[in-house]
Amino acid sequence: MSVTVARVEPSIAGVGDYIELMKPRVMSLVVFTALVGLVRAPVPMHPVMAFTALLCIAVGAGAAGALNMWYDADIDARMARTAGRPIPRGRIMPGEAAGFGFTLAVFSVVSLGLLVNVLAAALLAFTIFFYVAIYTVWLKRSTPQNIVIGGAAGALPPVIGWAAATGSVAIEPLVLFLIVFLWTPPHFWALSLYRADDYARAGVPMLPVVAGATETRRQILRYTLVLAPVGVTPWLLGYAGSLYGIAAALAGGAMVALAIRVRGETRGHTASKQMFGFSILYLFLLFAMLLVDRMAGGLFAPLWSHFPTGA
Amino acid sequence: MSERNTEPKPEPGIRLTEQQQRARRARSIAIAISLGVLAVLFYIVTLVKGPGVLERPL
Numbered sequence: 001m002s003v004t005v006a007r008v009e010p011s012i013a014g015v016g017d018y019i020e021l022m023k024p025r026v027m028s029l030v031v032f033t034a035l036v037g038l039v040r041a042p043v044p045m046h047p048v049m050a051f052t053a054l055l056c057i058a059v060g061a062g063a064a065g066a067l068n069m070w071y072d073a074d075i076d077a078r079m080a081r082t083a084g085r086p087i088p089r090g091r092i093m094p095g096e097a098a099g100f101g102f103t104l105a106v107f108s109v110v111s112l113g114l115l116v117n118v119l120a121a122a123l124l125a126f127t128i129f130f131y132v133a134i135y136t137v138w139l140k141r142s143t144p145q146n147i148v149i150g151g152a153a154g155a156l157p158p159v160i161g162w163a164a165a166t167g168s169v170a171i172e173p174l175v176l177f178l179i180v181f182l183w184t185p186p187h188f189w190a191l192s193l194y195r196a197d198d199y200a201r202a203g204v205p206m207l208p209v210v211a212g213a214t215e216t217r218r219q220i221l222r223y224t225l226v227l228a229p230v231g232v233t234p235w236l237l238g239y240a241g242s243l244y245g246i247a248a249a250l251a252g253g254a255m256v257a258l259a260i261r262v263r264g265e266t267r268g269h270t271a272s273k274q275m276f277g278f279s280i281l282y283l284f285l286l287f288a289m290l291l292v293d294r295m296a297g298g299l300f301a302p303l304w305s306h307f308p309t310g311a
Numbered sequence: 312m313s314e315r316n317t318e319p320k321p322e323p324g325i326r327l328t329e330q331q332q333r334a335r336r337a338r339s340i341a342i343a344i345s346l347g348v349l350a351v352l353f354y355i356v357t358l359v360k361g362p363g364v365l366e367r368p369l
Contacts, residue, residue: 010331015341048359
C-alpha cells in the first residue's frame with residue numbers, strides 16, 4: 001500500500017502574522033471591558049493578579065480569534081474585508097492556525113484556573129467554546145440571528161473580570177453583559193448594511209442579505225431603543241454615579257438619533273457608517289465612564305443619594 | 312579505473328530558504344519568550360500569594 005503525502009512548503013509566517021491571527025483589535029476591546037468588570041468588583045485585586053487575569057483573558061480572546069479564522073478561512077477568502085487575513089493570504093496554513101488557537105486556549109484557561117480562580121477559568125473556557133463552536137461553526141452560516149446570539153461571547157469578558165476579582169458573579173457584571181449583548185446587533189448590522197454584497201458573496205446569512213436592508217434598519221432602531229435605557233441602568237440601579245448616568249443618557253440619545261437616521265436612509269450608507277463608527281465610541285465611552293466612576297470613588301453619587309431618606 | 316565522484320551529495324530532506332529560516336527563527340524566539348514569561352508569571356504569582364497559593368477558591 002502506498003501512501004501519498006502532500007508536499008507542504010515550510011512556513012514563512014512571521015510573528016506578526018500570528019498576532020494578526022489573534023484579532024488584536026477585538027482583543028483590545030475584550031481586555032478593556034474585562035478590566036472594567038475587574039475594577040468595578042467590590043474586592044480589590046492585587047495588581048499582579050489583575051495583570052495575570054487580564055493577560056489570560058487577552059490570550060483566551062486571541063485563541064478564539066485564531067480558531068475563528070481557521071474555521072472561517074473559506075468565507076474570509078471571498079470577502080473583501082477579510083481577504084487579507086493571514087490564512088486566505090497564504091501566510092499561515094489552516095492547520096497551523098488551528099494548532100495555535102487550541103494551544104493558546106488550553107494555556108489561557110489552565111493558567112487562569114491555576115493562578116486566579118476556577119470560576120473565571122470556566123467562564124473563559126465557556127466564552128471560547130461559545131464563540132468558536134456555537135457562533136463560528138454553527139450560527140454564523142445558518143441564521144441571520146447569528147450575531148444576536150453569538151454576541152453573548154463578546155459580552156462575557158466583564159463578567160470574567162468580575163469573577164476573577166471576586167470568585168463569584170453578581171447583578172452588576174450581568175448588567176454590563178447586557179449592555180454589550182444589546183450593543184452587538186446594531187453595531188454589526190450597521191456594518192453589514194454597507195457590506196451586504198460581501199456577505200452575500202460569501203454565503204453568510206446576515207440580516208441585510210436574508211431579510212433586506214429595510215428590515216435591518218428597522219431592527220437596528222429597535223435594538224438601539226432597548227440599548228439606550230439599558231446603558232443608563234448602572235446609574236439607575238445605584239452602581240454608578242450621576243456623571244455616568246448623564247454620559248450614558250446623552251450617548252444613548254445620540255445612538256437613537258443615529259439609528260433613526262439609519263432607519264430613514266434610502267440611498268447610500270452614510271448614516272450606517274456613522275452608526276458603526278459611533279457605536280464603537282459609545283461602548284468605549286460607557287465603559288470608560290464606569291472606570292472613571294470607580295476611580296473617583298463616590299465623588300459622583302448614585303441616583304438614590306439625591307433623594308431625602310426621611311431620617 | 313573510473314574516478315570517484317567527489318561532488319558533495321545534496322542532503323536529504325527539506326532545505327529552508329533564507330526567508331523560511333528567518334521566519335522560523337523569529338517564531339522560535341517568540342515561543343521562547345512566551346514560555347519564559349509564563350514561567351516568570353507563575354513564579355511571581357507564587358510569591359504574591361504566599362502560603363495562599365495552595366488555596367483554590369471558586
